[in-house]
Amino acid sequence: xxxxxxxxxxxxxxxxxxxxxxxxxxxxxxxxxxxxxxxxxxxxxxxxxxxxxxxxxxxxxxxxxxxxxxxxxxxxxxxxxxxxxxxxxxxxxxxxxxxxxxxxxxxxxxxxxxxxxxxxxxxxxxxxxxxxxxxxxxxxxxxxxxxxxxxxxxxxxxxxxxxxxxxxxxxxxxxxxxxxxxxxxxxxxxxxxxxxxxxxxxxxxxxxxxxxxxxxxxxxxxxxxxxxx
Numbered sequence: 001x002x003x004x005x006x007x008x009x010x011x012x013x014x015x016x017x018x019x020x021x022x023x024x025x026x027x028x029x030x031x032x033x034x035x036x037x038x039x040x041x042x043x044x045x046x047x048x049x050x051x052x053x054x055x056x057x058x059x060x061x062x063x064x065x066x067x068x069x070x071x072x073x074x075x076x077x078x079x080x081x082x083x084x085x086x087x088x089x090x091x092x093x094x095x096x097x098x099x100x101x102x103x104x105x106x107x108x109x110x111x112x113x114x115x116x117x118x119x120x121x122x123x124x125x126x127x128x129x130x131x132x133x134x135x136x137x138x139x140x141x142x143x144x145x146x147x148x149x150x151x152x153x154x155x156x157x158x159x160x161x162x163x164x165x166x167x168x169x170x171x172x173x174x175x176x177x178x179x180x181x182x183x184x185x186x187x188x189x190x191x192x193x194x195x196x197x198x199x200x201x202x203x204x205x206x207x208x209x210x211x212x213x214x215x216x217x218x219x220x221x222x223x224x225x226x227x228x229x
Contacts, residue, residue: 034210035208044144045142046061049198050136051220052136059129059132059141061086062086064148072161072165075128085128085129092124094123095188097120098181124181154205167183193215199218208222
């Protein structure tokens with residue numbers, strides 16, 4: 001009986017040990033970042049990361065010599081975008097979770113576990129912004145032209161696109177008047193989360209970031225919080 005009780009206790013402890021190991025490895029990765037700081041004056045594009053504590057988005061100027069994002073995410077796909085949007089916020093995530101969790105209060109255990117299990121497909125979420133007053137945490141992401149070009153290519157590669165090179169919008173699905181969802185590539189899982197997508201793009205672009213970023217806090221760990229955020 002004692003042996004059976006010990007075995008049962010060990011089996012019950014396994015999930016908790018696995019969760020603890022997951023978070024331990026994630027945080028240890030932050031101590032060994034991909035890439036190093038740059039201080040050569042090459043950062044000429046003012047980009048940002050926004051975080052609500054659970055999820056992060058990339059934030060870019062809508063128009064620059066490198067790209068006009070309205071050619072990829074046409075304003076007609078949005079119910080009522082800003083007249084002259086200054087910035088665009090771009091994120092990636094599990095299809096079912098994205099479409100059914102407009103706020104943190106909409107998150108349920110079953111939806112979270114369903115997303116981590118994968119298999120639902122993925123979407124890119126886009127929000128056109130009139131300014132940088134988000135009401136959420138904002139982090140500076142200064143980029144060189146080469147780094148920005150890498151992130152532009154990364155976003156494009158994550159999208160399903162039309163023959164015209166535009167994203168394929170999900171008709172009638174929005175959180176509000178200035179956002180839209182687009183069909184995406186890739187598979188969401190416990191090891192490839194919405195935050196991992198951003199972290200992978202940053203690492204590929206040569207930005208200093210944790211080598212694995214399943215958590216929002218790890219994406220911004222090596223970034224500087226923007227004043228006033």
